[in-house]
Structure formats: structure tokens, C-alpha cells
Amino acid sequence: xxxxxxxxxxxxxxxxxxxxxxxxxxxxxxxxxxxxxxxxxxxxxxxxxxxxxxxxxxxxxxxxxxxxxxxxxxxxxxxxxxxxxxxxxxxxxxxxxxxxxxxxxxxxxxxxxxxxxxxxxxxxxxxxxxxxxxxxxxxxxxxxxxxxxxxxxxxxxxxxxxxxxxxxxxxxxxxxxxxxxxxxxxxxxxxxxxxxxxxxxxxxxxxxxxxxxxxxxxxxxxxxxxxxxxxxxxxxxxxxxxxxxxxxxxxxxxxxxxxxxxxxxxxxxxxxxxxxxxxxxxxxxxxxxxxxxxxxxxxxxxxxxxxxxxxxxxxxxxxxxxxxxxxxxxxxxxxxxxxxxxxxxxxxxxxxxxxxxxxxxxxxxxxxxxxxxxxxxxxxxxxxxxxxxxxxxxxxxxxxxxxxxxxxxxxxxxxxxxxxx
Amino acid sequence: xxxxxxxxxxxxxxxxxxxxxxxxxxxxxxxxxxxxxxxxxxxxxxxxxxxxxxxxxxxxxxxxxxxxxxxxxxxxxxxxxxxxxxxxxxxxxxxxxxxxxxxxxxxxxxxxxxxxxxxxxxxxxxxxxxxxxxxxxxxxxxxxxxxxxxxxxxxxxxxxxxxxxxxxxxxxxxxxxxxxxxxxxxxxxxxxxxxxxxxxxxxxxxxxxxxxxxxxxxxxxxxxxxxxxxxxxxxxxxxxxxxxxxxxxxxxxxxxxxxxxxxxxxxxxxxxxxxxxxxxxxxxxxxxxxxxxxxxxxxxxxxxxxxxxxxxxxxxxxxxxxxxxxxxxxxxxxxxxxxxxxxxxxxxxxxxxxxxxxxxxxxxxxxxxxxxxxxxxxxxxxxxxxxxxxxxxxxxxxxxxxxxxxxxxxxxxxxxxxxxx
Numbered sequence: 001x002x003x004x005x006x007x008x009x010x011x012x013x014x015x016x017x018x019x020x021x022x023x024x025x026x027x028x029x030x031x032x033x034x035x036x037x038x039x040x041x042x043x044x045x046x047x048x049x050x051x052x053x054x055x056x057x058x059x060x061x062x063x064x065x066x067x068x069x070x071x072x073x074x075x076x077x078x079x080x081x082x083x084x085x086x087x088x089x090x091x092x093x094x095x096x097x098x099x100x101x102x103x104x105x106x107x108x109x110x111x112x113x114x115x116x117x118x119x120x121x122x123x124x125x126x127x128x129x130x131x132x133x134x135x136x137x138x139x140x141x142x143x144x145x146x147x148x149x150x151x152x153x154x155x156x157x158x159x160x161x162x163x164x165x166x167x168x169x170x171x172x173x174x175x176x177x178x179x180x181x182x183x184x185x186x187x188x189x190x191x192x193x194x195x196x197x198x199x200x201x202x203x204x205x206x207x208x209x210x211x212x213x214x215x216x217x218x219x220x221x222x223x224x225x226x227x228x229x230x231x232x233x234x235x236x237x238x239x240x241x242x243x244x245x246x247x248x249x250x251x252x253x254x255x256x257x258x259x260x261x262x263x264x265x266x267x268x269x270x271x272x273x274x275x276x277x278x279x280x281x282x283x284x285x286x287x288x289x290x291x292x293x294x295x296x297x298x299x300x301x302x303x304x305x306x307x308x309x310x311x312x313x314x315x316x317x318x319x320x321x322x323x324x325x326x327x328x329x330x331x332x333x334x335x336x337x338x339x340x341x342x343x344x345x346x347x348x349x350x351x352x353x354x355x356x357x358x359x360x361x362x363x364x365x366x367x368x369x370x371x372x373x374x375x376x377x378x379x380x381x382x383x384x385x386x387x388x389x390x391x392x393x394x395x396x397x398x399x400x401x402x403x404x405x406x407x408x409x410x411x412x413x414x415x416x417x418x419x420x421x
Numbered sequence: 422x423x424x425x426x427x428x429x430x431x432x433x434x435x436x437x438x439x440x441x442x443x444x445x446x447x448x449x450x451x452x453x454x455x456x457x458x459x460x461x462x463x464x465x466x467x468x469x470x471x472x473x474x475x476x477x478x479x480x481x482x483x484x485x486x487x488x489x490x491x492x493x494x495x496x497x498x499x500x501x502x503x504x505x506x507x508x509x510x511x512x513x514x515x516x517x518x519x520x521x522x523x524x525x526x527x528x529x530x531x532x533x534x535x536x537x538x539x540x541x542x543x544x545x546x547x548x549x550x551x552x553x554x555x556x557x558x559x560x561x562x563x564x565x566x567x568x569x570x571x572x573x574x575x576x577x578x579x580x581x582x583x584x585x586x587x588x589x590x591x592x593x594x595x596x597x598x599x600x601x602x603x604x605x606x607x608x609x610x611x612x613x614x615x616x617x618x619x620x621x622x623x624x625x626x627x628x629x630x631x632x633x634x635x636x637x638x639x640x641x642x643x644x645x646x647x648x649x650x651x652x653x654x655x656x657x658x659x660x661x662x663x664x665x666x667x668x669x670x671x672x673x674x675x676x677x678x679x680x681x682x683x684x685x686x687x688x689x690x691x692x693x694x695x696x697x698x699x700x701x702x703x704x705x706x707x708x709x710x711x712x713x714x715x716x717x718x719x720x721x722x723x724x725x726x727x728x729x730x731x732x733x734x735x736x737x738x739x740x741x742x743x744x745x746x747x748x749x750x751x752x753x754x755x756x757x758x759x760x761x762x763x764x765x766x767x768x769x770x771x772x773x774x775x776x777x778x779x780x781x782x783x784x785x786x787x788x789x790x791x792x793x794x795x796x797x798x799x800x801x802x803x804x805x806x807x808x809x810x811x812x813x814x815x816x817x818x819x820x821x822x823x824x825x826x827x828x829x830x831x832x833x834x835x836x837x838x839x840x841x842x
Contacts (some may be wrong), residue, residue: 091478125546126587131669151667156610157602161669162583162676166767167634177633178764181578181709189577191709191763213678214597215589240764246572248552248582251672255766257634288602288612331563342612343599343661345676346587 005407008096009103012043013285019263019401019411020044025092026263027074027228027414030116036072040264041413042096045110052109057095061087073101074122074206074264075153078227079349081209082268085227089268108401118170118262122350125259127168129158129202129234131356134330139359139371155284158291158331160356163234164255168352170262171231175417177392178256180240194241197390197419200357201304201367201398203326204232204260205333210347217341219293222334225347228264229298231398231415232354235259238370238389255267260352261398261415269410273299273402276330287335290342295334300326304367304401309393309396310383319381319399324360324367326400392421426828429517430524431531433464435528440684440822441465441833446513447684447834448495448649453536457493462684462834463517463626466531473530478516482508495543495627495685499648500770502630503689506648510689539591539683542651543627543771548589548679549761550623550655551581555751557780560792576705577780579752579760580710581777584655585676591683592652596838597678598813601661611806615658618811621727621778622788622819624747625653625681626754633766637682638762640714643755646768649685650719652819652836653775656680659791659810681773682819682836689829694720694823698753708756711763716755721747723779725788730814731804739818740802745781745788747821 008022020026020041025134030039030046039046049069052058058066065084077085095106115370131137134154153159164405168395169230183189208227211217217225234254241253274296280286286291290411302325331339336353347353357367366372369389372379378386382409396419428435429443441447441462451460451467460467470490473479481486486505489497496670498506516527552558555575562570574580598618604610629648632638638646655675662674695717701707708714725767728739736737752760757774768774787793790810793800799807817840821833 126585138783153604153610153664153667156604157665159665160671160672162672164547164583164766166585166769166772167765169634176765179637180764183574183577188706189709191573191711213590216600237764243574244578244580245668246574247666247670248580248669249666251581251583252761252764252766254766285609288610290612340673340767343601343658343673343677344588344597345585345673348587351587 007098008042009098009100010043010045010096012045015043016408018043019413021408022093022096023408024265024269024406024410025089026265028263029073029119029121031119032111032116036119038071038074038077039111040068040092041113045111046113046116047092047096047109048111058091060389061091065190076352078122078206078208084222085266086268089266120168120170121262121264124165124350124352125348127163127165127352128160129163129354129356130158130331130336132158132329132331132336133355133367135328135361135365136357136359136367136371139366139374142374156288158336160340161249162207163258167255168258168260171259171262171415173259173417174420175235175257175259177421178237178253180237180238181243183243189243194239195389196238198236198238198369199304199390199396200234200236201302202232202234202290202354202357204230205232205353206264207347207351207353208349210349210351211341213346216344217338219291219295219334219338222337223267223295224339226267226333228266229270230264231261231400231412233259233396233398233415233417234354235417259415259417260412263413265410265412270298270300270402272404272407275299275327278328278352288342291335291338293332293335295332297327297332300324300400300402302398304311304394305397305399306387307395308381308383308385308391311381312383312395314383316382318395321379322364322366324358326358328360329355329358390419392419428519429463430521431464431466431517433466436464437829439464440834442829443514443517444508444829445686445690445831447686448542449684450494450540450542452540453532453537457540459490459492459495459498460532461513462534465534467534467537468517468530469532469591470515479512484513490838493704496771498782499543499627499629500513503645506687507689510687521824527570533681541589541591542683542685542781545586545589545771546769548584548586548773549581550584550777551579551752551757552758552777553579553750553752554778554780554788556749556782556786557788557792558777560780560787563795579708581756581761582670585678588676589679589681592680592836594680594838595841596656596678596680598840598842599658601658601673602664603660604664610664615660616810617659619657619659619726619790620811620817621655621657622715623653623655623724623775623778625651626774627651627685628768628772628774631770631772633760633763634767637705637765638759640712640716640755640759643758644716645689646758647688647754649687650691651685652682652833654680654817654819654836654838655775656838680836682834685833686831686833691719691721691823693825696720696748699749712756712759714753714756716753718748718750718753721821721823723747723819726818726820727808728804728816729801729804730804731806732802735804737803739816742800743785743787745779747784749781750776750779811840813840817842
């Protein structure tokens with residue numbers, strides 16, 4: 001007989017539809033009344049960590065943890081590493097547990113989520129975007145090379161590129177349709193608003209302690225450098241991308257905006273949802289020794305929703321465009337970290353790594369609109385509209401949840417962007 | 422009759438071989454006795470700006486300038502913009518001028534360069550590397566596509582990619598030969614130290630005020646966002662690069678290290694060396710309207726020197742491998758800035774833009790070893806050694822100077838790296 005999962009004295013956390021039960025406790029940075037603080041999501045409330053430290057509730061922990069909890073960005077907390085993160089998590093779990101005897105005294109530490117403005121969780125020194133879904137890479141490749149979609153390096157190299165850190169925004173920020181150069185077939189290039197605005201469904205990994213320059217992180221310890229996970233929308237202008245990307249890769253097609261969800265789910269909260277990394281298909285090469293993983297994948301369901309302006313005006317709910325799963329990546333998070341540092345490149349606390357578009361093998365699991373172009377039918381919205389790419393007024397929301405029988409769901413909150421012309 | 426150029430009471434600044442006469446006054450960040458400060462190079466000395474402010478010597482300037490001069494990185498100073506930079510430069514020029522009546526009292530503000538350790542000048546939020554030399558792009562293209570070296574987008578798009586900010590180091594730092602995946606012809610990929618380590622001769626532009634997300638910088642005001650220039654060596658592992666770069670561009674082939682020179686030469690110091698941007702050859706398309714430049718190029722001579730271990734052991738001087746000029750770029754600095762922000766991407770104070778390898782049209786002006794592979798003869802060093810790519814123990818030094826009759830030379834100091842295995 002399995003014990004019932006622990007509950008919290010914060011009632012809303014025990015609602016089975018909540019993203020933020022006691023078992024989640026994601027970290028975020030919020031602003032209220034002109035003050036910026038780190039908090040932990042619990043139900044529809046935020047536990048304010050500076051106030052916890054101020055009241056001496058973290059006094060049982062090493063002083064550097066309480067200090068990191070009082071910062072205005074999470075970089076110091078991220079730098080402390082897994083032992084400190086676990087210690088803090090144990091303390092916060094006990095504080096919020098339904099059995100907590102002082103619960104009533106702690107109610108003043110809570111702030112309703114609706115009263116705050118979420119901020120970027122960290123000063124992001126560098127942002128790297130990978131290309132770890134073989135299903136995404138294969139579908140995109142098919143559009144260019146129907147007979148030979150996957151490039152020869154794909155099964156050996158966790159392909160990635162440097163992204164733009166300055167234009168990372170938090171869920172809710174408006175996304176202005178970017179302008180840029182495009183090249184119509186058989187005509188001269190022109191400059192103007194993109195006509196092929198797309199989303200990309202991704203997961204972001206916030207880096208913990210990291211490594212110093214010249215010292216690669218071995219695969220066995222790579223996960224010690226994952227502070228937590230978020231959702232990430234790598235907005236893309238496909239017409240800019242196809243014209244600018246040779247020979248040095250995507251640049252302005254991506255750098256106008258990247259949206260992340262504000263709540264960073266600790267890797268530890270996802271421990272019950274770890275699964276074996278998918279077996280490589282018969283005939284695929286084994287990873288090179290430096291990438292030979294003992295690490296596991298994460299069973300995390302991902303969804304993309306779209307709501308057009310006319311759907312919103314009609315009170316129609318957003319339409320789910322696709323669903324996929326983080327576990328289906330060709331490369332694990334540990335392999336991404338080890339590959340990234342294999343040349344000696346240093347990762348710093350607060351750096352952000354993203355997986356690249358997460359797609360599955362089946363129809364309906366495409367993580368971006370570009371992949372859906374393989375289907376001759378355009379997307380039909382309940383409003384009667386069609387979509388090939390995003391239109392002004394469209395709202396795109398990414399969602400994620402981990403589920404297992406007998407456990408409350410771990411959600412990621414929303415990662416939403418609204419396209420304006 | 423032209424007036425003789427001003428001189429300084431700091432004698433070494435008047436030596437015609439000095440990089441740092443009164444007309445230069447580049448800014449740098451240095452460390453001495455555990456303290457980090459901003460300084461200005463003058464001859465073989467450094468004028469310490471915090472001490473100047475502390476002594477009230479900047480009291481005639483707005484308070485924000487003195488405050489920025491007392492910071493430990495130059496980001497605040499960079500954010501102030503051209504009017505503030507000019508005001509500070511006038512003040513410092515007067516302070517160091519040979520006619521300065523209080524010169525004797527100011528001697529204690531000087532620190533010998535040999536006594537300090539130079540640091541990165543700014544917290545670099547994002548680093549972008551361009552590909553602005555058509556001569557470089559053409560030679561590299563010839564190695565891959567002898568009959569059609571230049572890609573169709575080159576003359577329309579200032580091609581660039583996001584680089585890695587964390588691994589930017591200052592001149593003098595050792596460069597550890599990186600390991601990575603390479604693909605020998607007709608064999609499986611292997612992991613090991615690169616066998617094709619290269620330098621790239623580039624110029625870096627440090628960004629001033631920058632722009633907010635969604636607000637492009639028009640070409641007419643682009644130069645207001647250039648704080649100053651430095652030398653930059655974009656170390657590259659060519660064998661990693663050719664295996665990893667499709668479809669998303671270079672990644673680990675570059676991210677192991679980028680070296681910059683520590684002294685940032687103000688754009689204003691280069692005003693006497695501005696020249697018309699080179700005419701586009703007959704038949705080349707005009708730039709699209711958003712890139713139509715009223716801006717000018719900069720006449721700056723660039724050199725690469727190599728000294729192998731055995732040359733050093735024998736006391737032989739470094740050998741000059743190539744010489745080229747910043748004025749020969751296909752795109753001006755203003756065009757790079759405007760293109761970068763044309764999609765709304767925000768540049769922040771302290772961001773770094775690099776030109777890409779600067780090569781000229783003639784033999785001997787190749788800005789990297791890769792280009793020299795077009796010549797069937799390997800490079801012969803005075804020691805009798807040959808070079809195709811860099812060997813352990815090699816020291817690579819970049820140099821730059823602006824010269825005009827009747828003016829002292831403006832130099833950039835050294836941008837040096839030493840390759841270790």
C-alpha cells in the first residue's frame with residue numbers, strides 16, 4: 001500500500017488541477033510594490049523567500065543559502081549546487097506541509113500570484129539553443145531534402161548554436177512581429193515584416209555551478225549542473241531564416257524574442273518522472289564515449305495552444321495544436337551539457353540551455369508550424385480561420401506537466417506570447 | 422601651416438613608437454593590489470580615473486560621469502553616450518596635456534602599466550560576430566565552392582552569428598587547444614584535440630547606450646552607439662567547424678576562447694582616420710534602404726604576428742604573417758549595428774560586436790590561416806618550421822595602428838594568445 005502524497009496547508013496547492021502542489025515548489029522572481037524578490041509557487045500563492053530568511057526560518061541552513069534567497073536574481077542560488085538546493089527544498093517542504101504546526105503564523109509569508117509581476121529568474125549570461133529532437137530535425141530536413149532529410153552529423157553531434165540573451169522575455173510579454181530581409185523567389189530581396197512567424201516548443205535548462213574555462217564537465221556529473229527547467233518559446237521568422245542562415249546559421253530570424261515561463265521547476269521535483277532514455281533505433285551509431293550516458297530522460301508532456309483574436313472575441317477557448325514529450329529527444333539534458341563544455345567552454349550560473357523544438361514521431365506532435373507544412377492541409381481553427389504561420393492577434397501558450405498515478409501533477413505554469421503587428 | 426600635434430607631460434606618450442599618445446586615450450580596466458579600477462592609457466602609464474574623481478578633477482562634469490569612472494567595469498560609462506564621452510575626453514586631454522599647469526601634482530595619479538593586470542573592460546552581455554570582409558568570405562568560399570565562392574545573400578545581408586560571451590578572455594591569457602568531434606574522410610567521427618587550430622584577425626566594437634527591445638537603431642544614428650574599438654582574435658578549430666556547422670552554424674569550433682585587447686580606443690580618437698566607405702564594385706547591388714550608409718569606414722592597419730616556441734627559444738622576433746585594413750570591409754560598423762537591431766533585437770551597454778575576419782584582396786592580407794590554404798605553399802617560419810595551422814607553443818599577436826602625416830600614431834596595444842596543448 002502506497003502512502004497518500006503529502007498535502008499543504010495552502011489549500012489551493014491541493015487542488016488536483018493546480019500546477020504547483022507541495023511536490024513541485026518551483027522558484028521564480030517577482031516584483032510587487034517596487035520590490036523584487038525570489039519566491040516559491042505553492043497553489044495560487046507565492047512564498048516569499050527573503051521574508052522567510054528575515055524571520056529566521058532558514059536559520060538551520062548554511063548562511064550562504066539564506067543570503068542567496070534574499071538576492072533579486074537567482075544566480076547566487078543557482079551557483080550553490082545540488083546539496084544546497086536539496087537542503088533548501090527540504091526546509092521549504094516542511095514549512096508548507098499540511099502537518100506544519102506553525103502554519104497559521106506563516107500565512108503572512110504568502111503573496112497571491114495575481115498581485116505580482118513575474119520577472120526573468122536570472123541574469124542570463126549566455127543562452128544556447130540545441131536541436132535535440134530527431135523528429136523535428138527530420139521533418140525540417142524533409143522540407144529541404146525530401147530524400148535525405150537528416151544531415152550526416154546529426155546522430156553524432158548534439159547540434160546547437162548560440163542564441164541571443166538580451167531578448168529573452170518572460171511569459172506574457174507581447175511579441176512584436178519583426179521586420180527583416182527576405183528573398184522572394186526570382187525577385188530581389190526586400191525588407192519588411194516577416195510573413196512566416198512561427199513558435200518553437202522547447203524546454204529550457206537553467207545552469208547551476210557550471211565550470212571554469214578549459215575544464216569540461218564529464219557526463220557522469222552533468223546533471224549536478226541543472227538547477228531547474230522551464231518552458232521556452234523560440235519565436236522564429238522562417239522567411240528571414242531561410243535567406244540569412246548560410247553559412248553561419250540563424251541570427252535575426254531568432255534574436256527578436258525568446259519567451260520563457262517564469263517558474264523554474266527544480267530537477268529534484270522531476271525525480272519521480274525520470275525514465276530510461278529512448279533506445280537508439282537499430283543501426284544508429286552509439287554515442288561517442290564522452291557522451292555515453294548513464295543519465296536518464298524526463299517524462300514531461302508538452303502542449304501548444306493557439307487562440308486567434310476572433311476566437312478570443314467569441315469567447316472560444318484556445319485550440320491545442322500539438323502535444324509531444326521531453327522524453328523523446330535524441331539527446332538527454334546531460335549529453336547537451338557535456339557536449340557544450342567538451343571543448344572547454346565555460347558555463348556560468350544562470351546560463352540557459354534550450355533543447356530545440358521538441359517534436360514526437362506522430363502527426364499532431366509537431367513542435368512548430370514549419371513542420372506542419374509537410375501536411376498539405378492548413379490548420380483549421382474553430383473560428384473557421386486557417387493558419388500556415390502566426391497572424392497578428394494570435395496568442396500562443398505552451399504548457400507542460402508530469403503525471404504519474406498516485407502523485408499530484410507537476411505543472412510548469414504558462415509560457416504565453418501575444419503577437420502584435 | 423599646420424600646428425604641431427599636442428604633447429603630454431607624460432614623456433613616454435610622446436615617443437613616436439608609443440601606441441598611446443595624448444590623441445588616443447583608450448580606456449581599460451585593470452587590477453592592482455586586489456583593487457579593480459578603470460584607467461586611461463598614456464604612454465607606458467595608466468591614469469587612474471577613480472583617483473581623478475576622488476581628487477575632484479572631474480567635478481566640472483555631470484556627476485554621473487564621475488560615478489561611472491569609479492565603477493569596476495565600463496558598462497556604466499558605455500551607457501552614457503557620445504556627449505558624455507566627449508566631455509570626459511576633453512577633461513582628460515586637458516589633464517594630461519603638456520601645458521597642464523598642475524602636472525606635477527597629478528603624477529601620483531599615474532600607475533606604470535607593467536605593474537597591473539588588465540581585465541575584461543565590461544560585463545559583456547552578448548557577443549555577436551559578423552562576416553563583413555568580402556575578401557575573407559570569398560577565399561573561404563573558394564575552398565568549398567571554387568567556381569561559385571560567394572553565397573547569393575552575401576551582398577545583401579551583413580551575415581553574422583551569436584558568439585559565446587563567457588569564454589572571452591583578455592590579451593595574454595593562454596589558449597588551451599580544444600578537443601571536439603571531427604570526421605576524418607571515409608571514417609567514423611572521432612573525439613580528440615583539434616588538428617586545425619586557427620586565429621582570426623578581427624576588430625571588436627563595444628556598444629554604448631544601445632536600444633530597447635522592438636526599437637531598431639536607424640543607420641543615421643548607429644555610430645552614437647559605438648563606445649570604442651578593440652582587437653579581437655576569434656580562435657577557431659577548423660576541423661570541428663566543418664563537421665558541426667550544418668545546419669545551425671559554428672558552435673564549439675569557436676566557443677572555447679575569444680581574445681580581446683584590453684584597451685578600448687574611443688571612436689572619437691579615430692575621427693582623423695575616417696575615410697569614405699569603399700565603393701561597391703560595378704554590378705554589385707546597392708544596399709537596401711535601411712542599410713544605406715552615410716557613415717564612413719575607418720582607415721586602420723591591422724597585422725598578425727606569429728612566434729613559434731623554437732623562434733622564441735632562439736631569440737628570433739615574431740614573423741608578420743599578414744597585413745590588412747579595417748577600411749576594406751564590405752559593411753561599415755554603422756551598417757552592422759543597424760542590421761543587428763533591424764528586427765527589434767536590443768543591444769545593451771557593454772555588448773560586443775566583432776567584424777569577422779578582416780582580409781584584404783591581395784596575397785599577404787589573409788586574416789586567418791584557413792585562407793592561406795589557397796596558396797599551395799605552406800608558411801615557412803624563419804626557424805625553418807612550416808605552418809598550416811597553429812602548433813602548441815605558438816604565440817599569435819594582433820596589432821593595429823592608424824597613421825596620418827603630421828599626427829602621432831594611434832595604436833591598439835597587443836592582442837596576444839599563447840597556444841598550450
